[in-house]
Amino acid sequence: MVMGKFIRRSNGHASSSSSMLDDDTSxxxxxxxxxxxxxxxxxxxxxxxxAVSVHESRASTREAALASLVGALEGFVPAHFIGWHHRGExxxxxxxxxxxxxxxxxxxxxxxxxxxxxxxxPGSKRRILPxxxxxxxxxxPGSKKIMAETFPLVSRIxxxxxxxxxxxxALESLAVVAFVDVAAENMDDTEACxxxxxGLIRPSTGPKLGGAARKTSPHVLAAAVSAWTLVLxxxxxxxxxxxASSSPxxxxxxxxxxxxxxxxxxRAVRMAAGEALAVTIEMKLVTRDSHGALISGVAARxxxxxxxxxxxxxxxxxxxxxxxxxxxxxxxxxxGKAPASSVRVSSSHHGRLTASTWTxxxxxxxxxxxxxxxxxxxxxxxxxxxxxxxxxxxxxxVKEDDMAMDQKxxxxxxxxxxxxxxxxxxxxxxxx
Numbered sequence: 349m350v351m352g353k354f355i356r357r358s359n360g361h362a363s364s365s366s367s368m369l370d371d372d373t374s375x376x377x378x379x380x381x382x383x384x385x386x387x388x389x390x391x392x393x394x395x396x397x398x399a400v401s402v403h404e405s406r407a408s409t410r411e412a413a414l415a416s417l418v419g420a421l422e423g424f425v426p427a428h429f430i431g432w433h434h435r436g437e438x439x440x441x442x443x444x445x446x447x448x449x450x451x452x453x454x455x456x457x458x459x460x461x462x463x464x465x466x467x468x469x470p471g472s473k474r475r476i477l478p479x480x481x482x483x484x485x486x487x488x489p490g491s492k493k494i495m496a497e498t499f500p501l502v503s504r505i506x507x508x509x510x511x512x513x514x515x516x517x518a519l520e521s522l523a524v525v526a527f528v529d530v531a532a533e534n535m536d537d538t539e540a541c542x543x544x545x546x547g548l549i550r551p552s553t554g555p556k557l558g559g560a561a562r563k564t565s566p567h568v569l570a571a572a573v574s575a576w577t578l579v580l581x582x583x584x585x586x587x588x589x590x591x592a593s594s595s596p597x598x599x600x601x602x603x604x605x606x607x608x609x610x611x612x613x614x615r616a617v618r619m620a621a622g623e624a625l626a627v628t629i630e631m632k633l634v635t636r637d638s639h640g641a642l643i644s645g646v647a648a649r650x651x652x653x654x655x656x657x658x659x660x661x662x663x664x665x666x667x668x669x670x671x672x673x674x675x676x677x678x679x680x681x682x683x684g685k686a687p688a689s690s691v692r693v694s695s696s697h698h699g700r701l702t703a704s705t706w707t708x709x710x711x712x713x714x715x716x717x718x719x720x721x722x723x724x725x726x727x728x729x730x731x732x733x734x735x736x737x738x739x740x741x742x743x744x745x746v747k748e749d750d751m752a753m754d755q756k757x758x759x760x761x762x763x764x765x766x767x768x769x770x771x772x773x774x775x776x777x778x779x780x
Contacts, residue, residue, distance in 0.1 A: 391420040399434040402441030414456035421463035422722035424729030446501045458521040465494045465525045503544045516571045523575035548572040566614035573620035578714045581707045603634045610649045626706040647681040650674045
C-alpha cells in the first residue's frame with residue numbers, strides 16, 4: 349500500500365519524519381494540538397479507571413467498564429501513555445471476562461484485548477509485576493503477552509461455543525492479535541492460530557463434539573475464512589524464520605477446500621473464499637504448474653460471479669460488491685493485473701491510501717471493518733505521535749516525496765488563516 353503521509357521507513361517499520369511536529373508547526377497549530385492532547389488524556393483516564401473496574405464482582409459494572417474501555421481504545425491512545433501496570437490489569441480482567449463472563453461481557457472483552465494489541469504493538473512478553481514502575485523507554489507488554497494469555501481461552505470458544513456472535517468476536521480478536529504479533533521471533537503462535545481458524549473452515553480437521561465434527565453456519569464460516577486469510581498475509585516471514593518443512597507449503601492443499609466455497613449459497617462465504625484464493629495464488633502457494641486445473645476452475649467461477657445477472661429472486665445484499673470483487677479476481681487470474689483500491693484518509697490531495705496487491709487489500713478491508721470509526725483515528729494518531737505503529741508498519745508503504753509537501757500545506761494554510769484574522773481584527777478596531 350502507498351499512502352501520501354509524512355512518514356518514513358526505518359528498519360522495516362514506519363516512523364514519523366520527526367518525533368514531534370517542528371516548532372514552526374507547533375506554533376501554527378498549537379490550539380488544535382492542545383485539544384488533541386486533551387482528548388487523549390480523557391481516554392487515558394477512562395483506561396485507568398477501567399483497569400480497576402474490570403475486576404469488580406458485579407457483572408453489570410464489568411460490562412460497563414469493558415464498554416468504556418472499547419470506546420477509549422477505538423479512539424487513539426499512544427502506547428507510551430498506558431502504564432505497564434494498567435496494561436497488565438486490563439489484560440487480566442479481560443481474560444477473566446472471556447473465561448467466566450456472560451456472552452455480552454465476553455464479546456466486549458475479546459474486542460477490548462484486540463484493540464489493546466493494535467494500540468500497543470508487539471511489545472515484550474515478560475511478565476510485569478504489579479509493583480513495577482513503568483519505564484516509557486522500554487516496549488512493555490504488547491500483543492505477544494496478549495496472544496500468550498488469550499489464545500487458550502479464544503481457541504476454547506472456537507472449539508465448543510454455539511453462540512455465533514461470540515464465535516465471530518473470538519475469530520476477529522484472534523486474527524487481529526496474531527496480525528499485530530507477526531514480528532515474533534518464531535511463527536509458532538501464528539501457525540497455531542491458523543490451525544484453530546481452519547478447524548472452523550474445515551470442521552473435519554477440528555475437534556469433535558460428541559464424536560462428530562461440528563457444523564459451521566455460513567455467517568461464521570465467512571468470518572473464519574476472512575480471519576484465516578488475514579493471518580495468512582503475515583506468513584511470508586516463514587521463508588526466513590522456519591524450515592522449509594514448516595513453511596506455508598503446509599497450507600497449499602487448503603486451496604482445494606477453499607475452491608468449492610465459491611459455489612456456496614452464501615454470498616459472504618463466496619466473497620471471503622475469493623479473497624482467500626486470490627491471496628493464496630498471489631503468494632504462489634499454488635501455481636499453474638502445480639495446480640493448473642484448480643486455478644482454471646477458480647478463474648471460470650470468478651468470471652461467472654463477475655457476470656451474475658440481477659434477476660428475480662437474486663438477493664441484493666453485497667450483490668454489487670461481489671461483482672466488483674470477482675471482476676478483479678478474474679482480471680488478476682487472466683493476465684496478472686494487480687487490483688487497485690484507494691481510501692481517502694485526509695482532506696489533503698496526498699492523504700490517500702492505495703492498495704495494489706491482494707495481500708494489502710485483504711489487510712485494509714479487514715482492519716477497516718474491525719476498527720470501524722476508529723480506523724482513521726488510529727491511522728492518523730500514530731503518525732502525529734511518531735510511533736512505530738503496527739497498524740501502519742504492517743499495512744503501508746509510504747511515498748517519501750509527499751511528506752514535506754503535505755505538512756507544508758497544513759502550515760501554510762494555518763498561517764494564511766492567522767493573517768486574515770489579524771487583518772480583520774485590525775480593520776474592526778481601526779488600526780489600519
